[in-house]
Amino acid sequence: MSDSAELWQAFKEGDRPAYARIYDLNFARLCHYGYKFTRNTALIEDSIHDLFARMWVSRRKLGEPASVKNYLYKAFRNILLRKLQADGRFDDLDDDYAFRYEPAQDASMVLRENEQALRQKLQFVINGLPARQREIIYLRFYEGMNYEEIADLMAINVNSAYKLLYKALDKLQKVLTLSKTSVIMALVLNFSLLEQKSENIFHQ
Amino acid sequence: MPQNIPLTLQALLDDDEFVHAARQPAHHPRPYLAKLREDHPGSEALINEAVVFVATYRHQAVFTHENRRQAVWDRIESTIDSASASRRRVFGFIRIAAALFLFLSVALLFWQYRQTISVETAFGEIRAVELPDHSRITLNGNSSLRYARNWDKTGVREVWIDGEGLFEVKHLNRDTAHITDTQRFIVHAKDIDIEVLGTTFNVRERNGKTNVQLLSGKIRIDDHQAETKAGLTMKPGEAVSYKKKELVKRRFSADPAAAIAWTQKRLAFEDASLGEIIETLENAYGYTVKISDEKLRNERIEGTINVNHVPELIETLESALHLRITLKQKSITITPN
Numbered sequence: 001m002s003d004s005a006e007l008w009q010a011f012k013e014g015d016r017p018a019y020a021r022i023y024d025l026n027f028a029r030l031c032h033y034g035y036k037f038t039r040n041t042a043l044i045e046d047s048i049h050d051l052f053a054r055m056w057v058s059r060r061k062l063g064e065p066a067s068v069k070n071y072l073y074k075a076f077r078n079i080l081l082r083k084l085q086a087d088g089r090f091d092d093l094d095d096d097y098a099f100r101y102e103p104a105q106d107a108s109m110v111l112r113e114n115e116q117a118l119r120q121k122l123q124f125v126i127n128g129l130p131a132r133q134r135e136i137i138y139l140r141f142y143e144g145m146n147y148e149e150i151a152d153l154m155a156i157n158v159n160s161a162y163k164l165l166y167k168a169l170d171k172l173q174k175v176l177t178l179s180k181t182s183v184i185m186a187l188v189l190n191f192s193l194l195e196q197k198s199e200n201i202f203h204q
Numbered sequence: 205m206p207q208n209i210p211l212t213l214q215a216l217l218d219d220d221e222f223v224h225a226a227r228q229p230a231h232h233p234r235p236y237l238a239k240l241r242e243d244h245p246g247s248e249a250l251i252n253e254a255v256v257f258v259a260t261y262r263h264q265a266v267f268t269h270e271n272r273r274q275a276v277w278d279r280i281e282s283t284i285d286s287a288s289a290s291r292r293r294v295f296g297f298i299r300i301a302a303a304l305f306l307f308l309s310v311a312l313l314f315w316q317y318r319q320t321i322s323v324e325t326a327f328g329e330i331r332a333v334e335l336p337d338h339s340r341i342t343l344n345g346n347s348s349l350r351y352a353r354n355w356d357k358t359g360v361r362e363v364w365i366d367g368e369g370l371f372e373v374k375h376l377n378r379d380t381a382h383i384t385d386t387q388r389f390i391v392h393a394k395d396i397d398i399e400v401l402g403t404t405f406n407v408r409e410r411n412g413k414t415n416v417q418l419l420s421g422k423i424r425i426d427d428h429q430a431e432t433k434a435g436l437t438m439k440p441g442e443a444v445s446y447k448k449k450e451l452v453k454r455r456f457s458a459d460p461a462a463a464i465a466w467t468q469k470r471l472a473f474e475d476a477s478l479g480e481i482i483e484t485l486e487n488a489y490g491y492t493v494k495i496s497d498e499k500l501r502n503e504r505i506e507g508t509i510n511v512n513h514v515p516e517l518i519e520t521l522e523s524a525l526h527l528r529i530t531l532k533q534k535s536i537t538i539t540p541n
Contacts, residue, residue: 023277024273028273031268031272032269035267041272044269045269045272045275048276049283053280053283053287056284057284102264104263105265122257126261140223141223141226141227141257141258142262142264144223144227165217165218169217170214172217
């Protein structure tokens with residue numbers, strides 16, 4: 001965080017390499033985050049372009065965010081949602097596919113039946129949730145944000161963030177606790193391998 | 205998280221520290237998970253379940269769009285470069301516009317400051333002008349008066365005259381020993397300046413000659429000659445004539461009012477030569493006068509002429525000087541009878 005704070009400071013003073021570095025560090029994750037809202041990749045690119053262009057123009061007026069990443073996510077989310085709304089195709093989030101859980105395709109890895117079963121359950125439960133609950137699950141467990149950060153990003157108050165996640169977890173719990181403990185245990189043993197692989201992909 | 209209380213999945217997933225630990229790869233040391241297992245001996249399965257949930261959830265399809273990273277960056281750079289260029293252009297334009305505006309404002313102020321009000325009269329026209337200080341000036345025909353548009357209430361009052369005018373200057377000074385700028389009033393004629401302290405006088409500036417007839421009050425003439433720096437102070441009834449800054453005549457008039465008879469549209473002369481009368485006809489009334497013998501101009505009429513109209517004047521001249529004068533529209537021909 002101190003690294004990114006230094007980068008941010010340099011960027012605010014007009015340092016182009018620092019600005020380029022912030023872009024490089026965040027391009028992929030912003031694309032991924034944007035892809036959670038829409039499949040329209042041109043719109044995602046436009047939003048990233050707008051975000052960074054505006055940032056540069058108004059850099060002197062920008063504050064010092066606690067987390068540069070969260071700042072970028074929030075600004076990017078606003079720009080993207082506005083574009084989606086302007087397109088007239090989305091109300092706020094698209095319930096059909098925004099923040100759907102889509103497991104990674106591991107062609108190399110032959111998943112055990114029970115792993116497949118858990119994935120399918122997660123897909124079934126999570127993708128059955130309203131889009132905003134899916135979003136909060138994503139922010140909480142994929143991005144690892146705390147409630148304050150989630151509330152800030154989604155522009156809701158912290159209590160609402162708690163409630164929103166609570167509702168989502170309640171449904172998840174019902175499905176997850178139905179799984180037999182033995183199945184879970186078997187899964188855990190496999191997970192050291194699985195997690196290692198996924199961390200290579202998701203490491204932030 | 206409090207010890208020895210049965211955990212729920214909900215409570216675990218609500219716990220920031222748990223989520224943080226569960227997001228770490230399995231081969232990383234995860235002391236928080238070990239501590240949880242220790243503190244809640246019966247919850248081993250639940251903890252594992254929650255970890256598996258997080259891990260499974262995080263094992264998602266990723267869209268990085270890596271091949272577009274450079275293209276999007278190039279677009280951003282071209283946008284911000286053209287934005288700052290156009291901003292420089294706009295700022296440059298604004299700077300030029302501001303400088304131009306400032307210059308024009310100053311020029312306008314200066315022009316307004318220098319701007320004078322000019323009153324001009326046609327031949328035979330008499331016009332009264334009231335100055336901002338309520339001084340009155342009666343302007344004879346074919347004359348002009350100029351004064352500053354922004355009449356300075358705190359400075360010297362100044363007017364410029366060309367032709368003939370009767371000045372009735374508002375008297376502001378009570379103590380002649382201490383005259384402030386505000387109380388001063390200066391009439392600029394062609395060759396001389398007349399400084400006034402509240403008075404009535406006639407200025408007649410024609411054909412290179414300036415006559416001043418003081419009727420009341422006190423005026424001082426400044427002919428801009430170094431040796432007469434103190435100037436010439438006139439007494440009421442006194443009349444002076446200047447030609448090219450030289451005092452050519454100084455006398456007390458028997459009838460000072462004759463000098464201002466023109467203000468009543470009357471033609472009045474006192475001991476005037478024919479030349480002087482011709483000048484009045486030409487300058488104030490716009491007549492063209494032809495005279496067969498130039499010497500006749502020096503013929504003088506003793507006493508006072510005081511008539512209302514030009515034909516009347518012509519009659520008077522004919523009988524007094526034995527002349528034959530013909531008047532045809534605006535031209536007058538004079539021949540000896």
